[in-house]
Amino acid sequence: MGECMMQAIQVQAGPSVYQCEEDVLLSLEEKLLKYGFRNVLVIHGEKSWKAVEPYFPAFKELVATFVPYSGHCSENEIDRVAEHQADVIVGIGGGTVLDLTKAVANKIGKDAVLIPTLAATCAAWTPLSVIYDDQDRFVRFEVFPRANLLVLIEPRVLLTSPPEYLRAGIADTLAKWYEARALTEQLETKRVSIELAVNTAKLCKDVLLEHGAAAIEALNKGVSNHSFIQVIETNILAGGLVGSLGDRYGRIAAAHSVHNALTQFEETHHLLHGEKVAYGILVQLALEKRVDELVELQPYYHELQLPYLFTHLKLDFESLETKQKIAEWTLKKGESIHMMGQYFTEEDIILALETVEETLKKLLKGRYST
Known part of the structure; x- marks a missing residue:
């Protein structure tokens, strides 16, 4: 019997929903309401929000709290952002913001919705976060038990990335x-x-x-x-x-x-x-x-x-x-x-x-x- 047959393989194939198309964000509120969400925490970077804002819908029924991130996915930053209360966590940004979003969602037991503004990593897909300290030095990576709920890619946003x-x-x-x-x-x-x-x-x-x-x-x-x-x-x-x-x-x-x-x-x-x-x-x-x-x-x-x-x-x-x-x-x-x-x-x-x-x-x- 080969070694792989002796190993437990856990397949977490991907997010519940993945879409990559223009105007995909127009239906964001409709998607979130279908899950029964009402309060939304949106984590973002300054540049990433400027890139997404032209395509981000104005919510009519959802209540959104927008929280800029500090530039790190560290234990301190995870704890800070996790203090906010919400039904679902939306992350808008590159790999660091998305990793922070997943870590916060895991910490408070909520779903993560990810809107990447860069194609620099597969962070939007994977149910894991890479944790650094506040000086950007690698500490560890953590795999989470819950897959990401939604991954929504607006190609025109990625066209604005460096x-x-x-x-x-x-x-x-x-x-x-x-x-x-x-x-x-x-x-x-x-x-x-x-x-x-x-x-x-x-x-x-x-x-x-x-x-x-x-x-x-x-x-x-x-x-x-x-x-x-x-x-x-x-x-x-x-x-x-x-x-x-x-x-x-x-x-x-x-x-x-x-x-x-x-x-x-x-x-x-x-x-x-x-x-x-x-x-x-x-x-x-x-x-x-x-x-x-x-x-x-x-x-x-x-x-x-x-x-x-x-x-x-x-x-x-x-x-x-x-x-x-x-x-x-x-x-x-x-x-x-x-x-x-x-x-x-x-x-x-x-x-x-x-x-x-x-x-x-x-x-x-x-x-x-x-």
């Missing part, structure tokens, strides 16, 4: 394939839900490699075309499905552990979540001795301006102390790298960092002029 967030979302979703593969290769047999997760992760990679650059170009032009819709739905829907179907076998591995390690450096705070994950993919590939795939990804990273060298992270490659600290934090107890079924040492991590740097620097000399 291109760097779509780029980061592409990288974060690209990691689904590399991490799901690493988590499932160890299995002698795979249950149907895991096969679905892996196949969806492969679809994510294929769509993003084909349409990623074109989607960013469309965003820069303010045009919603096939590539743009393909990519935002891949980032949010397909990316979220990987973890929803595969449970622990479709979530995160070494790439995200490297991300978490990088958050400990103030120098990397200019990078978005997905950008740090992008670098983590490369380190994971080096750990897996897949240097050929490392080389294959470099032109794509270069075109999308994703980080692949220490200089892109604003870290000093010559500093052994820096590399040791990355290795230490990557291997911290409880980190997802330990789900890969392999034993890694700090020396392995440092060697992987050096492999990425030296391989791609050597490649650059022959591929691009300085």
Whole structure:
């Protein structure tokens, strides 16, 4: 009997309702009233509210309280926002706002309705939150027992988002394939839900490699075309499905552990979540001795301006102390790298960092002029 048959797989396929279409928010009040809700707590960011406001309906029967978030999804912020009373929690914003919304909804036992303003992560889909401290340092992630109630995407809102967030979302979703593969290769047999997760992760990679650059170009032009819709739905829907179907076998591995390690450096705070994950993919590939795939990804990273060298992270490659600290934090107890079924040492991590740097620097000399 294969290992996966010995594991309990909990499938939380997705939200009760998912819609991605223009004017989808016009029916928001009608949808909420059908569930018997009357008092609505709306959590939002300043920029996200400005993006959504032109499409957000004026409520006639619902009573809404609007609460701006502080910029963090931390325990302190969760406690602060959870003090408000409501029948349902609506989150409007990027991944941090949506994670905060889910955490608050879980804390007070209410449903979450999510309206993403960025396609930077699959946060709108997944029933989990990543918790940081008030200094933006990773603390933990928590999976909730209740799926999100509604996920409503107005494509015109996402067309107003900065291109760097779509780029980061592409990288974060690209990691689904590399991490799901690493988590499932160890299995002698795979249950149907895991096969679905892996196949969806492969679809994510294929769509993003084909349409990623074109989607960013469309965003820069303010045009919603096939590539743009393909990519935002891949980032949010397909990316979220990987973890929803595969449970622990479709979530995160070494790439995200490297991300978490990088958050400990103030120098990397200019990078978005997905950008740090992008670098983590490369380190994971080096750990897996897949240097050929490392080389294959470099032109794509270069075109999308994703980080692949220490200089892109604003870290000093010559500093052994820096590399040791990355290795230490990557291997911290409880980190997802330990789900890969392999034993890694700090020396392995440092060697992987050096492999990425030296391989791609050597490649650059022959591929691009300085």
